[in-house]
Structure formats: structure tokens, C-alpha cells
Amino acid sequence: MxxxxxxxxxxxxxxxxxxxxxxxxxxxxxxxxxxxxxxxxxxxxxxxxxxxxxxxxxxxxxxxxxxxxxxxxxxxxxxxxxxxxxxxxxxxxxxxxxxxxxxxxxxxxxxxxxxxxxxxxxxxxxxxxxxxxxxxxxxxxxxxxxxxxxxxxxxxxxxxxxxxxxxxxxxxxxxxxxxxxxxxxxxxxxxxxxxxxxxxxxxxxxxxxxxxxxASPVRGGTYDVVINPDLAGVFVHEAFGHFSEADIIEDNPPLREKMSLGATIGSEQVTIIADSTIPNQVGFYKYDDEGTPVRRTPLMVRGVLRGRLHSRRTAAEFGEPVSGHAVAEDHRFEPIVRMGTIYLEKGEMSFEELLSRLGDGLYLCDAKGGQTSGENFTFGAQYGYIVKNGQIREMIRDINIMGNLFKTLKNMEATDNTMQLGERGGCGKGQLNIKSGSGGPSVLIRSMVIGGA
Amino acid sequence: MDKLLEISESRGCRAEVFGIRTKSTEMEKTNGSVNAVSASIQSGVSLRVIKNGKTGMAYTKNLINREELVDNALASLEAGVEAGFDFPESGALEFTEEYDDTIEGMGFPELREQIEELEALYGGVTRGIVSLRAGCGTTEITIRNTSGANLMQKDSEVYRMGLVMYPGSSTDIGNVFRGRSKAVIHEPDVKRTLGFFRDSLPEIKIGEGRMKVLVLPDVLYAFTWRLGSAASAKAFHEKISPLMNKKGQQVISSLLSLISDPTTAHADRRLFDDEGVQTRRVPIFENGVFTSAYNNLDYAAKLSEKPLGTGFRGGMWGGDKISLSPSPSLSYANFQPGAKSFEEMLSMIDRGVIVHGLLGAHSGNILNGDLSVGLNPGLYVENGEIVGRVKDGMMAGNVYDMLSKAVAVESGLHYTGSVFQDPSILLNDISVVGA
Known part of the structure; x- marks a missing residue:
């Protein structure tokens, strides 16, 4: 052939x-x-x-x-x-x-x-x-x-x-x-x-x-939250990951400026890696759909932008190294810049210490879809709990989170020491990509807008 | 296709062949430069068979080995999927009224001209980013079955889209114009959108509150998904629909009617669905009353009802039609026009939000009707005037409650990129949360 x-x-x-x-x-x-x-x-x-x-x-x-x-x-x-x-x-x-x-x-x-x-x-x-x-x-x-x-x-x-x-x-x-x-x-x-x-x-x-x-429907408002590894993965994918896809920002000069490599846009707790070379993960592959070998790409290290996801075209446009992220759904599509495996690095705190630091707020679990439009994102949580004085209390439902990427990255205060990568991918950026895996630890984020029923 | 039916019958099966061929060409110009040019020529065949009360399906893009395709369908049949239905006796029909053969000759130079016409209208935008797109294409669908159906429909389409993006963000608002032969630009719509854009440039923090929400046609899909999920014969068969036992009851405002009608001029007409069943007007909600669930051959049989011509291939995310079994679908449902002009509806808003786009419409408990979505953008209105756009805004509620609070429906209809046109709907007392 x-x-x-x-x-x-x-x-x-x-x-x-x-x-x-x-x-x-x-x-x-x-x-x-x-x-x-x-x-x-x-x-x-x-x-x-x-x-x-x-x-x-x-x-x-x-x-x-x-x-x-x-x-x-x-x-x-x-x-x-x-x-x-x-x-x-x-x-x-x-x-x-x-x-x-x-x-x-x-x-x-x-x-x-x-x-x-x-x-x-x-x-x-x-x-x-x-x-x-x-x-x-x-x-x-x-x-x-x-x-x-x-x-x-x-x-x-x-x-x-x-x-x-x-x-x-x-x-x-x-x-x-x-x-x-x-x-x-x-x-x-x-x-x-x-x-x-x-x-x-x-x-x-x-x-x-x-x-x-x-469970009770959550009341809409602004809360401090801890999100679990599945939700952290979706946050990293939806809010930050798409923004680090070069084609999303290439024709938008103000966003390109904001996303300049070397810029500090997150808290010290935030390190995000794109790595489709990790074996056995849903996002694993060796070559992208334009023949570029995929490489581990640190995107943000301790809050500072360090890398970006590229096709050969966007890498030339930005004058940055290729990363091997031009991926197509299948034979019906041309490749576009896509994430494979992306994750937030874990910290050192235990989960209990994370909840204790939260104090009063919400513990939100498992993603129920998400979407991004530039710096704004939204994603649903399948269920959650009210947290009082660091203790998990009543179950809540009908939870959707809305936020601004830059504000949220600054408000990510702590991560715990357990990391999980999701087993199933799915991203609908124009084409379906079932090889978009994500994950992370549990994360404490201050002041998230929650839309309830 | 006839050969496939012959082979299937020789193996003791009743059979249906669904074939599709599409051609499309697209061009996009952003910030004055052409930045994307693409074309596609796709085809495929899907075969469904029924034998001894069981059904199987197989598909291929390249129909090279017919025996192999039938073998695959028979192997699928072995799994034991129950078939309570038969393929319909739909006779013969060749429908080409939605097809203009000159579209086949359209190429990149013609698309460039289409974009340049749009450019003249959007030229006055001095802040933000302007993205203009034009495309054209044809689709030919063929359905044949062993009950004698021999159906063919050929469509053509031209579309143009103009989007303006707010400075420093990826949030945009815009217009879509579509047609069988031409995508005629409705200049007042463009002027209104550009006026909205200018007036909504400032971002505004509105906090929490209940207020009027003017839902534009572009976002009604989020409501239709939820209503459709509950009104599907699948949900009735599984006894999980919140509309169980509510047939004939008022469940949303009497101002609202959601009708599935692929035969209307407000849609890209289809005279048969993807199973070869003749399409018709099917009121799902009429004047707020839940009137009818919608089905496909399979669920019509399961519920001992007549098929309604609402069996289509595709899902929430589209997908490759040949690889997906037909399912109950509201692909051709739209809200019926009301009595108010858009300007009248705008003047009814003392404090509220015009919702032009959504984030996360696929999230949440869709079957239950829950709708908690980001406003992308939500244009903030005071005393009938747009004064900015909502910063980090969400609206939340349940569609049955939200649509019970409709106070006006627009008399005009607008294309949104789907196969039908919708009006704007003004809702009262909706929970909105902003930064």
C-alpha cells in the first residue's frame, strides 16, 4: 500500500x-x-x-x-x-x-x-x-x-x-x-x-x-471547590488544553499575546504536561497524521507557559518546535491540532489535607461533558458533596461549572498526591477524537461559578 | 444496490440498502486572508437484514465485495438482536426538487466571490476578528428494500456564514444564510448582529439574579435536545421518560409548539426518512400540550404504533450515517413562529440577557430536562437596550419550567446552521449567574 x-x-x-x-x-x-x-x-x-x-x-x-x-x-x-x-x-x-x-x-x-x-x-x-x-x-x-x-x-x-x-x-x-x-x-x-x-x-x-x-440540586453561586481527578482531567483538557492548541489562537493576536511562552498565567501549583508517549493510555500513539513523531510536551511548568501543541503548519507559523499533535478522527478528515494524553501533575498533600484546606465548599466528582470557547469554559460534574469544615456532607446534583481560564489557573491553590488518568477519551473539536485522554490529582480551586438548577 | 438485495434474499433475508454520496467544497477567510480551503467526496452503503425475527447490519465505504458485506450483516444477525419490524412498502420516488445541478460546477473561485460579497457587509468592523465562510455541496440518498421501496433524493446546498469575534476572546456572534441554489444574505440580520456586537463590547459583572432571557434561534437546539430526549419512543419504551402519562397535558407555555415536519418549506425538505418511511407533520408539543412521541420502525413496533417518518441516522454529534442504525430523531423539528417582532421582544426586557451562544449544552441530566449552561455570549439588556455582555455568565434551570415561562415568540424564522429555521423565544424569571 x-x-x-x-x-x-x-x-x-x-x-x-x-x-x-x-x-x-x-x-x-x-x-x-x-x-x-x-x-x-x-x-x-x-x-x-x-x-x-x-x-x-x-x-x-x-x-x-x-x-x-x-x-x-x-x-x-x-x-x-x-x-x-x-x-x-x-x-x-x-x-x-x-x-x-x-x-x-x-x-x-x-x-x-x-x-x-x-x-x-x-x-x-x-x-x-x-x-x-x-x-x-x-x-x-x-x-x-x-x-x-x-x-x-x-x-x-x-x-x-x-x-x-x-x-x-x-x-x-x-x-x-x-x-x-x-x-x-x-x-x-x-x-x-x-x-x-x-x-x-x-x-x-x-x-x-x-x-x-x-441528592439535592446545587444552588447556583460562587464556591470554593475541590474537583476529583476525572474532573481535573476535563478541566485541563477543556479549559487549558484547547487553549494550548496553536490553531485555536493563531488568528487571534490578543490571545496569542496572552499565551506567549514564558508568560506566568497560573499559580505555582500548576504543571501541565501533554504526553502521548505514555504506554497503554487511551491517548497513546507514535506518529501523528502528518508523520511527525509525538513527543512529551510540558505545556505549563509551575504556572509558566513552556510549550504548545502543534501541527507542522502551526509550528512554522509560531516559529516553535513541532510536537506531533496533528490528528484526524479517521479517513474522512484532514488532521487538525488535537490533544492526546494531557494531565495535571500531582502535589504532595493528602486528600484529607486538601479538604481541610478547603474548609467550607463543594467536592465535585466526575465529568459530564465540557466545552470551551477561548478563555471561557464550562463542564458538568456528575455528582458532588457539600463540604463543611473539611468534612464531606450531603450529596448534590445538577452541577455545571463555568469559568475563565486565566482566573481559574491563578485560583488553583493546591493539589493532592494521587493521580489518575481516565480510561476513555472523547473530544468534539470539529471532529470526534476518541484518543484524547486526560487526568490529574484532586485540586482545590477558589471562587468557581457554579450554575445549579 | 439491487444486487445486494438479490444476494440477501438468496440467503433467506429481507433486506434494506441505504446509500449516500456527498460532495462538498469549503473556504474560510479570517482577518482578510483565506486561511482554509478543503473539499470532500464521500460515499457509503449500509445494509440491514431481517431473518427469523432477528436483525443485523453491515456497512462499507467502498462497495467492492457485495458477498462480503452480506456475510458481515449475517454475522451481525447471529448476535440475536430482536426485530419486531419489517421494511416498509414505500413504492418508488425520485425527489430532486431540492437539487440544483449548477452547484456541482461551483469551485474555489466561486466560493471566493461568495465570501467577497459578505466581506462588503462586515467591512465596517474595526474591533475584534471577522471570520467569513462559504461552502457548497450535494447529497444523494438512496434507499431500496425487499418490500419494494425504491427511493432517491438529491439535494444541493450553498451556505455563507459571517462571524465576528470579541477582542481578546474566542466568543463570537454571527449569521448563517443557506439555500438550495444561493445563500441569499438578509442584510437586516447582518446589521442587527453587528449592532449587537458593537453594543456588547463591554464585559459586565451582573452577579446572581432572576431575569428575562431572550433565547435566539442559535441556542434552541439545547432545549430541543432535552425535550426530544424525553419525547423519544425509546424513552417511552424503557419507561424512563419524564413525559410518561403526560400525553394531552400542558407541559410548557401555550405560546410554544415544537413540530417535526421535514416536508415544510422552513426545512431542507425530506419526503422519506432514513428507513424509507414517508415523512409528515408530527406535532411533538402543540400550544404547549405534549402531543406525540416520535419513533422509528423499531420503536414503533415495540410500542405497537405507526411509524411517523422520524427515523434518521445520526446522533447528537452527527457521525457517519452509514455506520449508525436509524433511531427516533428530531432532526427536522423546529419551534413554530409566534406573533412578536424581534424589536418588540427586545423592548419587553427591563433587565435580562440575550443568549446568542452556549457552552456545555451537552452536559447535565438531559433526559430530566436539566439545563445549566455557559452564556457564550449573553448580551446584557437594560430597558430594551444592550449595554454589554455578561462576564462569566451561566443560566440554569429545567427546560419544562423555563419553557413554561415563555412570554413571547418571534414571528420571523432564521437559519442557524441546522436543516430548519427557528424563531427567538423570550422567557421570564430565569436564574442567571455571572461573575
Whole structure:
């Protein structure tokens, strides 16, 4: 395939051209309550062509091999259209790699029969449905196995397989007209091992859903809070991580100024690292979707900005080193700057000491989606507790947090000494990215705006 | 596609083939420079089979080996997913009224011209960032089944979008214009947006309070998601809908009607859904009364109801249509226009917020109707005049309570980037929290 791709892009007339062919095998099993809704394995494939000509840059995606010549022609034409009065594009240099990468899997999902996957899903689903006051579930086994072939006119020739599995969804508790739900998921990028023997996770999630039936809606207002590792991960991803993606700020001069490397924008307690080289994590990969090897990238060290996530285009635009973060959802998309694994580094305090330092406030747990718009962010918490004098009290629900990145980074006062990385990724920046993992320790943040019901 | 049906039938299955082909071209200009140019040509086929009361599905982007696709569908069928439905006898239909073949010939130079026309209107913006986009594309959907359905619909679309971003932030407001052949710019809408932008440049701390909220069409999707989650036949079948036993009851303001109608001129028309069922007007809420759940073939059978033509492929996040089974969908539902002009509604606000965009609409307990979202932006209004935009603002509540407090609905409808048009809705006494 690599040889074929090389032939496809030869003679394009562009200053630079690359092509990515990808076969995406998806295995999915779905259940709604006790009913099996779907089960099966399917493969899709397609091509993405990008061309640079006269400092214009363009991309074209096509399904059929017979359309690739048209894709190459259109990509060059698009680059020419941009070149006439458009933004001047160049690509930061990257040593062209020739490599073949297989993931290190503990139990290759491709070799595991569909029957085992259905049985696992049914078992965990059954554990949740058997708990009192659990009305329903929506649960999915999901396996995405991508085999990617990348060739560039500079001589890169890479085949990499990335495989992600998860079992997850939502458990719904009901009492009369009151309905509460909790998300449950396990998984990762290291094969079936991450899915087996996880009964305790699903049992606890069902218990939490039931407990929420007795929780009170949080009252909107400004609170001091401790957020748990899952929420800390989502904060780092949503609030800071997107802001450190170069394409988000590149056309916004005031934000570029604020995010200058060397600027102090966080408290001394804040060190944030992007590291997709950590093995077995959901965000693990070796090369991004333009053939750049991913590297550990410290983004903020003790409150000072030290790095940024880049594609080759944005690295050249900013005059900064490439980081290997140009990632596409699949063969239907051109790569854009994305996070893989990102986390907040842990501190030295125990969790009890963190709560004691909080005094009165809220302890908020587990993310329920999040979104960012520049320096403003919001994310939901699945549940939480009122904290009085450092002691966890009544359970609360309907929690959404709104904030400003810069203000919040300054208000992050302390972190505890336990760090967890999430098992399931998901980010919807234009394309879905299931390989966006995040995590951190528990964090004490002063003065967060909480919107309740 | 016929060959796929033949092979499936030869294996003892009833079958349905869903095919889709799309072509699109897009260009974006930010701060006066073209910064993104892209194109896409995509296709795919999805096969559903039914045999012995069980159903299976398989899909592919490149239909090279038909036998293999049928094999995959049969392997999926082995898992034992119950099928209480059959594929509909929808006859033959070729619907091309929403298609303009000249769109196929549109290229990058034409998109550049489309953007330049927009540029003339947005040229007066001296603060903030202006991002202008234009795109065009075609979609062809084909559905055939062993019950004789032979359906084809071909659409074309041109769109233009103008966004202005507040200085030093990524928050923007803007307008979308769409059409089958042309994206005609409605200049008063642009002028109003740019006026809002200028008036809302100062950031204002408003603290906490209850006030009027004018919800613009751009953010009504957050309300529709929550109402739709509860009104889905899936939620009724699983007995988890907060609307259980509320059919015929007033649950939101009598000023509000949410109607699913892919046949109306206010939407990109569809005459059949993604399962080949004829589409029709389905009132979900009419004058505030919960009227009907919406379904697909599967849940219609489970609830012993008739399919309503509301079975579409796709989810909250879109997705690749061929890989997703049809599910009950409110993709084509919109709020019906009311009686007030936008200016009249604005003048009704003594103290309140115009919500132009949201952060975190997908968060929270959606099935229960909880809505706690960031205002992105929320334009702060005093005595009918915009005086700034809310700093770090959120609004919170439950959609049933919030929509019970509707006091006016706009008479005009506006595109927002979805397939239908919506009005603005003025709500009273809503909890808003700001810095």
C-alpha cells in the first residue's frame, strides 16, 4: 500500500504533497436496558490528500481509490486558490520517517471473538440493571482499530495501527418522576485486558445513580471547590488544553499575546504536561497524521507557559518546535491540532489535607461533558458533596461549572498526591477524537461559578 | 444496490440498502486572508437484514465485495438482536426538487466571490476578528428494500456564514444564510448582529439574579435536545421518560409548539426518512400540550404504533450515517413562529440577557430536562437596550419550567446552521449567574 500511495502522489506539481490511506475497523455492540440493539464488525476506508503550493495549503478527502487523482488535482487547485491573497503557509521541518508500528496489546481485540465482547457487555449491563431503582441503561462495547498508511513527497513512509476499546454508557435511576443518570466506562488502548474483571466499576456507578435520587440540586453561586481527578482531567483538557492548541489562537493576536511562552498565567501549583508517549493510555500513539513523531510536551511548568501543541503548519507559523499533535478522527478528515494524553501533575498533600484546606465548599466528582470557547469554559460534574469544615456532607446534583481560564489557573491553590488518568477519551473539536485522554490529582480551586438548577 | 438485495434474499433475508454520496467544497477567510480551503467526496452503503425475527447490519465505504458485506450483516444477525419490524412498502420516488445541478460546477473561485460579497457587509468592523465562510455541496440518498421501496433524493446546498469575534476572546456572534441554489444574505440580520456586537463590547459583572432571557434561534437546539430526549419512543419504551402519562397535558407555555415536519418549506425538505418511511407533520408539543412521541420502525413496533417518518441516522454529534442504525430523531423539528417582532421582544426586557451562544449544552441530566449552561455570549439588556455582555455568565434551570415561562415568540424564522429555521423565544424569571 505504501508503494501504491507513493505512486498516487507523484507528479502532482505541488511543492509538497502527502496522502493518508486508512482502514478503520469498528466493532460495536449496543444495549438499551436488557435489549441487545446491535452487534457487528465493519470496515471502512478512505484517502486524505494535502497539497502545499506557492505557500497555499489545501486538503481533500475521498472514499474511492478511483477518485484519488481528482483529489490530488483538487488539493493542488485549492492550494493555488489560497495562494492568491491568502495566508502564507509553510511546514516546519520534520525528518521523514520510514516505520511500521504495531500497538502493544494485552489481548488483541481483533483476535477476540464477537461472542466474548457481547458476553462482557451483557454481564456489566446486567450488574447495573439488577441494582434497586435502576430503570434503564444505554451501554456500548466499542472497538476502533485503525490501520493508517502515510506517505509524503518528502519521503515519509509510515504504517501505524492504533486500537482503542471501551465499554461504557449511562445508567439511569428513577423514583417516580425523578430521573438521574451516571456515566460508566472502562477501556483503553492496550487491548481486552482493560475490559476484563471490572465488575466493581459498574456496580459502583449503579449505586451512585441510585444515591443521586436522594441528592439535592446545587444552588447556583460562587464556591470554593475541590474537583476529583476525572474532573481535573476535563478541566485541563477543556479549559487549558484547547487553549494550548496553536490553531485555536493563531488568528487571534490578543490571545496569542496572552499565551506567549514564558508568560506566568497560573499559580505555582500548576504543571501541565501533554504526553502521548505514555504506554497503554487511551491517548497513546507514535506518529501523528502528518508523520511527525509525538513527543512529551510540558505545556505549563509551575504556572509558566513552556510549550504548545502543534501541527507542522502551526509550528512554522509560531516559529516553535513541532510536537506531533496533528490528528484526524479517521479517513474522512484532514488532521487538525488535537490533544492526546494531557494531565495535571500531582502535589504532595493528602486528600484529607486538601479538604481541610478547603474548609467550607463543594467536592465535585466526575465529568459530564465540557466545552470551551477561548478563555471561557464550562463542564458538568456528575455528582458532588457539600463540604463543611473539611468534612464531606450531603450529596448534590445538577452541577455545571463555568469559568475563565486565566482566573481559574491563578485560583488553583493546591493539589493532592494521587493521580489518575481516565480510561476513555472523547473530544468534539470539529471532529470526534476518541484518543484524547486526560487526568490529574484532586485540586482545590477558589471562587468557581457554579450554575445549579 | 439491487444486487445486494438479490444476494440477501438468496440467503433467506429481507433486506434494506441505504446509500449516500456527498460532495462538498469549503473556504474560510479570517482577518482578510483565506486561511482554509478543503473539499470532500464521500460515499457509503449500509445494509440491514431481517431473518427469523432477528436483525443485523453491515456497512462499507467502498462497495467492492457485495458477498462480503452480506456475510458481515449475517454475522451481525447471529448476535440475536430482536426485530419486531419489517421494511416498509414505500413504492418508488425520485425527489430532486431540492437539487440544483449548477452547484456541482461551483469551485474555489466561486466560493471566493461568495465570501467577497459578505466581506462588503462586515467591512465596517474595526474591533475584534471577522471570520467569513462559504461552502457548497450535494447529497444523494438512496434507499431500496425487499418490500419494494425504491427511493432517491438529491439535494444541493450553498451556505455563507459571517462571524465576528470579541477582542481578546474566542466568543463570537454571527449569521448563517443557506439555500438550495444561493445563500441569499438578509442584510437586516447582518446589521442587527453587528449592532449587537458593537453594543456588547463591554464585559459586565451582573452577579446572581432572576431575569428575562431572550433565547435566539442559535441556542434552541439545547432545549430541543432535552425535550426530544424525553419525547423519544425509546424513552417511552424503557419507561424512563419524564413525559410518561403526560400525553394531552400542558407541559410548557401555550405560546410554544415544537413540530417535526421535514416536508415544510422552513426545512431542507425530506419526503422519506432514513428507513424509507414517508415523512409528515408530527406535532411533538402543540400550544404547549405534549402531543406525540416520535419513533422509528423499531420503536414503533415495540410500542405497537405507526411509524411517523422520524427515523434518521445520526446522533447528537452527527457521525457517519452509514455506520449508525436509524433511531427516533428530531432532526427536522423546529419551534413554530409566534406573533412578536424581534424589536418588540427586545423592548419587553427591563433587565435580562440575550443568549446568542452556549457552552456545555451537552452536559447535565438531559433526559430530566436539566439545563445549566455557559452564556457564550449573553448580551446584557437594560430597558430594551444592550449595554454589554455578561462576564462569566451561566443560566440554569429545567427546560419544562423555563419553557413554561415563555412570554413571547418571534414571528420571523432564521437559519442557524441546522436543516430548519427557528424563531427567538423570550422567557421570564430565569436564574442567571455571572461573575
Amino acid at each position: 505504501l508503494k501504491k500511495l507513493k505512486t498516487m502522489i507523484s507528479g502532482s506539481g505541488a511543492d509538497y504533497v502527502d496522502i493518508r490511506y486508512e482502514v478503520k475497523k469498528e466493532t460495536s455492540v449496543g444495549m438499551s436496558g436488557p435489549e441487545l440493539k446491535n452487534a457487528g464488525s465493519n470496515s471502512t476506508d478512505g484517502f486524505v490528500v494535502r497539497a502545499l503550493k506557492d505557500s497555499g495549503f489545501s486538503s481533500v478527502t475521498v472514499t474511492k481509490e478511483s477518485d484519488v487523482p481528482e483529489a490530488v488535482r483538487l488539493a493542488v487547485q485549492g492550494a493555488e486558490a489560497m495562494a492568491g491573497g491568502g495566508k502564507t503557509v509553510s511546514l516546519a521541518p520534520v525528518e521523514p520517517a520510514q516505520d511500521c508500528v504495531e500497538p502493544d496489546l494485552r489481548g488483541d481485540p481483533a483476535k477476540s471473538p464477537l461472542g466474548e465482547k457481547i458476553a462482557l457487555l451483557k454481564m456489566y449491563n446486567g450488574i447495573m440493571l439488577s441494582q434497586p431503582e435502576i430503570a434503564s441503561t444505554t451501554m456500548t462495547y466499542s472497538e476502533v482499530d485503525r490501520e493508517k498508511f502515510f506517505v509524503s513527497s518528502e519521503g515519509a513512509s509510515i504504517r501505524e495501527r492504533v486500537c482503542t476499546v471501551s465499554i461504557g454508557g449511562e445508567v439511569v435511576a428513577r423514583r417516580g418522576e425523578l430521573i438521574q443518570n451516571i456515566r460508566a466506562s472502562v477501556g483503553g488502548a492496550n487491548g481486552m485486558a482493560s475490559l476484563r474483571d471490572r465488575d466493581d466499576v459498574f456496580l459502583r456507578r449503579a449505586e451512585l445513580a441510585k444515591e443521586l435520587l436522594d
